[in-house]
Amino acid sequence: MTHHPTGTREDWLKARLDLLAAEKELTRRGDELARRRQAMPWVRVEKDYRFETEDGAASLPDLFRGCSQLIVYHFMFGPDWSAGCPSCSAIADGFNGIAVHLANHDVMLWAVSLAPLAKLQAYRKRLGWSFPWASSAGGDFNFDFNVAFTEEQQSGGTIEYNFRRGGHAMDLDPAPEPIAEVAAYCGTDAPAYNRDRPGMSVFALQDGVVHHTYSAYARGLDSLWGGYQWLDRTPKGRNETGIWWRRRDEYGND
Structure with missing residues (x-):
């Protein structure tokens, strides 16, 4: 009590x-x-990044779809995973309603992941989402924006995430139990899970040139997680003792 x-x-x-x-x-x-x-x-984006979308191959400028601003949510979904990250999924549950408002206010919202497009589309259909989601498989986009890392970086301890090297729970070896639990929940192991990380990046398109304007990672994404904003206003707060959340279609399956 x-x-x-x-x-x-x-x-x-x-x-x-x-x-x-x-x-x-x-x-x-x-x-x-x-x-x-x-x-x-603003930093000019020089590299020609390519993506796979439901409308076919696309460049980074294509993702703006007539807007001058673009928000990319770096959704954790590795190439070999069987399902997307449940934390990213909880955040993305809030995208459907807001995306249409943003698009009518000169801002396109996309999720981008390393998993193949077919896997992303199947997962999006499963969870009833409609926001645009692109695959960056085979490209440098996730790596260049510091949300994906190689095995060599991981084994060498040279991962730089959230603007610093080391110091994150995802850098620990062995991984803390909650991370190992979530990794298994995604159909992968902790090392592979930890090579894909959450973040968001913002871009501006001016005179045909794309510029990178902002990125945030880790706790910098808290304000995007609608559930936490509600919990922070309740008497018990976040009341966390472990991984309590599930994908929206999995509650009651325990």
């Missing part, structure tokens, strides 16, 4: 007003961070 302080309505209102001041401060700080993201220097 959870023991928590109780009080009167007046106690609650005083605490809530104190918290409101802190929340407003956080909102203003968030606005400031958004301005700093928008002020980041």
Whole structure:
């Protein structure tokens, strides 16, 4: 049984007003961070990246589909996996509703993964998604944007993720039990799972030239995970003791 302080309505209102001041401060700080993201220097993308989509082969400029801005969610789904990462899947459950709004506000949203297109399409159909999803199989895109790594990088300890080398749970050998559990859940082993990592990257198209404007990884993706935003407002919070989430069609199967 959870023991928590109780009080009167007046106690609650005083605490809530104190918290409101802190929340407003956080909102203003968030606005400031958004301005700093928008002020980041743009880096011209020189390489000709190629993707496979449901409409055929595509270049990075093709993914903009008439918009001037592009968000790519780097969805963890390795070439030999039997299913996508459940954490990425939980985040992607929020894409369907928002993608149409973004597309009508000059922003295209895509998921991109290393798995073959047919595997991505089957998984997307299984989970009832409609957002665009491209395969980058055989190319450098995931590697260049620091969400995929080679066995040599892994064995040599030279993986650089989230703008630093080492220091991540996914770098540990042996892998922590939760990571081994999720790897098995995807039909792979922990080392292979850890060579594919989550992230998001943003691009701008101006005068026919693509520029990389922003990327985020690891906890930098928390705000994209809608479920966490709801949990953070409940009395028990995230209340995590392990991997509690499942793919949306797997609840009740335990």
